Amino acid sequence: MPLLEKEFVKFMSQFDACPFEMITGEKSHFIGKGEPKFTVTFHKIPGMKSLLTSTSLALGEAYMNGDIEIDGDLYETLNLFMGQMDKFYTDRWKLRKLMFTSGDKDNQKKEVSSHYDIGNDFYKLWLDETLSYSCGYFKDETTTLYEAQCDKVGRILEKLNLKEGMRLCDIGCGWGFLLIEAAKKYKVRCVGITLSEEQRKKCNERIEEEGLTEYVKVKLLDYRDLPKFHIRFDRVVSVGMLEHVGRNNYGEFMSCVKKILKPGGLFLLHYISALKEYPGDAWVKKYIFPGGMVPSLREIINIAGDLKFYTLDVEDLRRHYNKTLLCWNENFQKHRNEVVEMFDERFARMWEMYLCACAATFMNGVVDLHQILFSNDVNNEIPMTRWY
Numbered sequence: 001m002p003l004l005e006k007e008f009v010k011f012m013s014q015f016d017a018c019p020f021e022m023i024t025g026e027k028s029h030f031i032g033k034g035e036p037k038f039t040v041t042f043h044k045i046p047g048m049k050s051l052l053t054s055t056s057l058a059l060g061e062a063y064m065n066g067d068i069e070i071d072g073d074l075y076e077t078l079n080l081f082m083g084q085m086d087k088f089y090t091d092r093w094k095l096r097k098l099m100f101t102s103g104d105k106d107n108q109k110k111e112v113s114s115h116y117d118i119g120n121d122f123y124k125l126w127l128d129e130t131l132s133y134s135c136g137y138f139k140d141e142t143t144t145l146y147e148a149q150c151d152k153v154g155r156i157l158e159k160l161n162l163k164e165g166m167r168l169c170d171i172g173c174g175w176g177f178l179l180i181e182a183a184k185k186y187k188v189r190c191v192g193i194t195l196s197e198e199q200r201k202k203c204n205e206r207i208e209e210e211g212l213t214e215y216v217k218v219k220l221l222d223y224r225d226l227p228k229f230h231i232r233f234d235r236v237v238s239v240g241m242l243e244h245v246g247r248n249n250y251g252e253f254m255s256c257v258k259k260i261l262k263p264g265g266l267f268l269l270h271y272i273s274a275l276k277e278y279p280g281d282a283w284v285k286k287y288i289f290p291g292g293m294v295p296s297l298r299e300i301i302n303i304a305g306d307l308k309f310y311t312l313d314v315e316d317l318r319r320h321y322n323k324t325l326l327c328w329n330e331n332f333q334k335h336r337n338e339v340v341e342m343f344d345e346r347f348a349r350m351w352e353m354y355l356c357a358c359a360a361t362f363m364n365g366v367v368d369l370h371q372i373l374f375s376n377d378v379n380n381e382i383p384m385t386r387w388y
Helices: 003-012 048-053 055-064 074-087 105-116 120-126 145-159 177-186 197-210 223-229 247-260 282-287 297-306 318-334 336-342 345-363
Strands: 020-024 027-031 039-042 068-071 167-171 189-194 216-220 233-239 261-273 309-316 368-376
Touching: 003 020, 003 027, 003 048, 048 055, 055 068, 055 282, 055 345, 074 345, 105 197, 120 197, 120 318, 120 336, 145 177, 145 261, 145 318, 145 368, 167 177, 167 223, 177 189, 177 197, 177 216, 189 197, 197 216, 223 247, 233 247, 247 261, 247 297, 261 297, 282 345, 297 309, 297 368, 318 336, 318 345, 318 368, 336 345
Parallel strands: 020 039, 167 189, 167 233, 189 216, 233 261
Antiparallel strands: 020 027, 039 068, 261 368, 309 368
16 A cells, blocks of 8 residues: 555544545545445545645545545535544644634625625525525424524514614624515614625615615625714624624624614624634635634623623524525535536535535534624613513
């Protein structure tokens, strides 16, 4: 056996929690004990230097390039394998420029645009009709993706205890579905902000179509510039945006919310979280979310306490995100040929790896999803239970 192949087999043998078959060239290697649960074929073996620098990056790129073939369902394979991510190597020093990017306004706009400005036509292929790009809320097994996204937004708006005439700010408003629902159902005046040109364009189209230009405005704006407008809001919401802020800016983000929120006002923060603080995954940062960082629950709660935000409710939606991602991947696979025509095969493999790997990390508890309701100082006016 050639030296590279021998070293590679030894390296992969540590991932033995779930038995699998690995094929390199003409040889089969059985990792772990028991009947193999899946088979992986390596047409080209990644270099040991790249595996030890970032296991995630080396294996992710190998899949994108077609050097890895999975026998069976990609998600099921990753779900069995990715519970062992604590064995992955990440050389933070060598990858420092990738792992720790600048949190200044210009760079964060560039990073956000690189993901969300791929094109609205691309996202429309596999998101549901609401164009919601965060986890849905599945009430039961029969709930569709569209229903789950509507229920998620409905649940958020109920938690915010909205009343007609209030002002609502949505930080990272996406394609605007939450803003539109808030204006239609509660007659509140809404301001949404985003750093994505494509999202703002689509938001404005939808607002026009719904006849809500009097109620809803969307601005291309960094959250750090919100206090400059000297507008105070009764409610603030942020769904799936905190992951783009960066660890060094969490305090500033929460301070900006504090400055624009009226005393007693409510703030709902919905974000991908983690048990501990870590810089993130190298492959995801390079190809999917440049600059992305997953906050821990405890660090956000600590910052909130220092700013006199009272924590009213914390809800975990981890398994809802797993199911959402599986729905997205199902849609993606239905339109995979169109994605290849829009971009290329490597891009399509990258995105299916992203969707399936993320679903697996949620199922394995590598990452989590929390929805937190805060009040700015004490609020004794809202109902005493979550179920209001």
